[in-house]
Amino acid sequence: MLLPKAVCEGIAEGRVTQAFRRWDKPRVKVGGTQLTPVGTVAFDAVEPADESTLTERDAELAGLKNLATLHKMLARTEGDLYRITLRLAGPDPRVALRELIPEPVEIEALTAKMDRMDKGSPTGPWTREVLRWIRDHPGIVSTEMAAALDRERWALKTDVRRLKTLGLTISLEVGYLLSPRGEAYLAATEPKKRVRRSRAVAPAAGVDGSTAPKATDGSAPVRKARARRTSTT
Template identity: 40%
Template sequence: MILSMTVLEGLAAGTIDLVFRRWSKQNVRPGDVLRLEAGVIEVDSVEIVDPATITDADALRSGADSANAVRGTLRGPADAPVYRIRLLYLGPDPRRALSAETELSEKDFEAIRDRLSKLDRRRPWTHETLRQIAGNPGRRAQELADLLGREKEPLKVDIRKLKNLGLTHSLEVGYRISPRGAAYLRLSRGTGRPGPAGPS
């Protein structure tokens, strides 16, 4: 589920706790946890509603000015159900603090290299992907996939693995390298230490 920066900031501030979506198929369920740039968010409840029953009070809780404004933002097939989704802000994403590290110890470097080597076990992809993200901030996933000669959806899954290690950030459009990721690449290049090992 994609959330705008306004909604993300409102969730973190405690001023927003609802979103409305028109979906042909339900995309989230109660208990789902979303790890986003603004923090960790849990889906508390999901219910189908008649859009005519959305109130101005609901609208304010979703960051909109009025119920009509909410109804005007609903996208998707007109006959698809509208979902009222209550979200809970659980706190900052620990990956954010991790990704902000600008200096890596020898131990940190080795730990990242070991993790990336495991991801590269079937085929090497991590180092080149990090380099392309570092050199092309804000590039869309499809553009990165074209540069890397890969399919878009599997690449997005792999980039999420790099994000889980604190090495990349997701932007509203595309990605960028994190300070931690930049530090890893700098050490890999600058000291002659090898990057992730390919399969033997």
């Protein structure tokens, strides 16, 4: 069930306690839950409703400006009208999960899950490819990711949400970011790069006779840090 951002915020604040939908049959179940940007929303009741009896208060509790706006929204869809009573049940469990660094047994379980996801995909294996792309391109708009991976954008966004459910990715306002859990998973499963050993060559001395740039405390060579590109626009 699609819940707009403003409605989700109203649910979190306790201002929105119901929603109205036209369906051929109920799409949510009493006692069911749904993950949203503000946390887990619970559905406490799903009941048939009569549009002719709706009031301004009903529109207000649904997060809408007025009753006319509610009638206009309902006119765009067909089916029986249902009143859904809802509330915020708690935080999004994925938020806590993404901070948990997986143990070896969890690494195996995650690998098995993603193997099944790859096997069931009509486009072929995708899970590790998407994780690596997000790691290397944090905060990049999904249209660029879809073009780079030769994927249909909306199908790809659905796949990324599946990785988010595993606690491996974080959704930004624009693009995505690997979670600490996702970073740890890739670090544990990707082949370690071999470092080629070469014959040591004495570096040229600097003006003061030193052979390497030092950190400000003189403890180690200064290395130029690579800035990580992120976006929260």
